[in-house]
Amino acid sequence: MAATPSIGSFLWLLIVLFSLLMYIILDGYDLGIGMLLLTERDDARRKEMMEIVATAWDGNESWLILVGVGLFGGFPLAYGILLPALYVPFILMLFALMFRGISIEFQSQSPDYRRDWGLIFAIGSFVAALCQGVILGSILTGIPVVHDHFAGEPFSFLSAFSLLTAVFLIAAYCLNGATWLNDKTDGTLQTNSQQKGRLLTLLVGALLIVVLIIALLSSPVIGPIVLSSRLLFLIGVVILAGVALLVARSLLKRTNGLLPFLLTVFALALGILGLLSINYPYMVPPAVTIWQAASTGSSVSFLLVGVGLCMPVVIAYNAYAYYVFRGKFTLPELRKASS
Numbered sequence: 001m002a003a004t005p006s007i008g009s010f011l012w013l014l015i016v017l018f019s020l021l022m023y024i025i026l027d028g029y030d031l032g033i034g035m036l037l038l039t040e041r042d043d044a045r046r047k048e049m050m051e052i053v054a055t056a057w058d059g060n061e062s063w064l065i066l067v068g069v070g071l072f073g074g075f076p077l078a079y080g081i082l083l084p085a086l087y088v089p090f091i092l093m094l095f096a097l098m099f100r101g102i103s104i105e106f107q108s109q110s111p112d113y114r115r116d117w118g119l120i121f122a123i124g125s126f127v128a129a130l131c132q133g134v135i136l137g138s139i140l141t142g143i144p145v146v147h148d149h150f151a152g153e154p155f156s157f158l159s160a161f162s163l164l165t166a167v168f169l170i171a172a173y174c175l176n177g178a179t180w181l182n183d184k185t186d187g188t189l190q191t192n193s194q195q196k197g198r199l200l201t202l203l204v205g206a207l208l209i210v211v212l213i214i215a216l217l218s219s220p221v222i223g224p225i226v227l228s229s230r231l232l233f234l235i236g237v238v239i240l241a242g243v244a245l246l247v248a249r250s251l252l253k254r255t256n257g258l259l260p261f262l263l264t265v266f267a268l269a270l271g272i273l274g275l276l277s278i279n280y281p282y283m284v285p286p287a288v289t290i291w292q293a294a295s296t297g298s299s300v301s302f303l304l305v306g307v308g309l310c311m312p313v314v315i316a317y318n319a320y321a322y323y324v325f326r327g328k329f330t331l332p333e334l335r336k337a338s339s
Contacts, residue, residue: 012074032177034125100124133166145287
């Protein structure tokens with residue numbers, strides 16, 4: 001029987017959304033740096049890019065675990081449908097993240113840049129971002145469900161729109177990676193990152209508009225009654241995200257601070273929220289709403305206590321890691337040489 005709406009279910013939904021946005025914001029930039037590694041030719045700059053990611057990547061990915069826990073514990077029906085529907089991209093993403101983490105650790109133990117580990121890092125970043133974009137796109141266009149079970153084929157997630165969503169997410173991650181490098185580095189690497197960032201702001205803005213329009217037109221649940229209100233909201237999303245991207249592009253011409261990164265992250269977060277809002281209140285469109293997928297009130301209350309204790313620890317760890325590695329990054333061997 002479907003669960004009735006409750007404050008606990010709504011809070012759990014906010015936790016899942018917050019964890020998802022934190023993952024996209026934090027792990028998104030280091031996935032972007034990994035993909036940008038393919039555009040750099042100098043081994044010293046490649047090593048510097050990998051070392052920058054090594055300072056915080058494990059804490060960034062902890063938010064992905066919270067997303068999984070949130071779906072499993074708070075919305076078991078949705079979890080039970082989505083996982084079989086997305087087994088292939090989900091497993092590929094996990095393997096990509098695993099090999100990516102291995103490459104970072106082995107590269108950190110090497111005094112010189114190892115091209116084999118760098119290539120694994122870059123490919124792992126690309127595959128993970130690709131899978132995440134495909135997952136998002138396939139959910140937006142609907143999951144075939146019969147009697148609360150996935151009723152599609154193993155590769156039903158593949159479509160032109162899911163691949164387009166993947167391209168958008170890859171470009172957005174690369175943009176976040178470029179603006180993060182702009183803040184954390186100096187010299188040639190910073191200059192290259194600024195140039196790439198200025199180009200990517202235009203690409204991401206254009207892709208965001210196209211993806212939002214197609215998602216709205218292809219939604220399996222939206223009707224003419226709510227179309228106008230959703231359209232107005234999405235227009236606001238496009239305007240705010242577009243302004244943020246244009247300001248970030250302008251700042252990349254003359255500043256190396258954190259503001260361009262914050263603006264591009266804001267634009268990406270707006271875009272993701274806009275896409276997710278199209279099919280609201282469906283968690284598995286067109287069959288299962290958020291409230292139908294929610295656990296019982298007692299289960300949600302019990303889980304909220306556990307997550308309420310864990311989440312501050314995760315936030316504190318992330319904050320401490322970024323505090324320790326604040327400021328410009330310099331390779332250890334360069335610091336020794338300068339001292």
